[in-house]
Amino acid sequence: MIRIIALLILVIPGMGGVLGIKLIRDALFGVVHPLFPNFVVELIAGILLFLIGFGFVGGFIFYRDRKRNNVQPRFRKKGGNS
Template identity: 50%
Template sequence: MQRYLALLLAVIPISLAVVGIKLMRDTVFGILFSPIPVLWLQFVIGALCFAIGFYIFGGFILYRDRKRNKVQARFRR
């Protein structure tokens, strides 16, 4: 059961990052979604979604590897 919870916690930020990539890609091709009024704002929202998702997932992996002592010396506390 714990593995499923960990998988769920990993899938949420990954999906947020995927949505961010999709928004940035659609901005490059000029596709605008209805709730967002301008393309540059869509790109900024996509970049923020990607950065937040990547940051959360990277922090999760770093925390897990710190517990198991599998990180380099510069990442240890």
């Protein structure tokens, strides 16, 4: 059950990132959704969703690898054995 919850915690921001890419693409090709008043707002919303979604997933992977000591020496925690 815990693994399913962890998967959902990763999938939801990932889907937000994918939606951000779609909004960026639609703004560049001139498709305005009814939720947004113009292209600029849609483009900014898409960029924010993309950065937040994939930043969250990337941060989670980095945190997991850092905890397992699978990163370069410059990214390892200094001091402590935890």
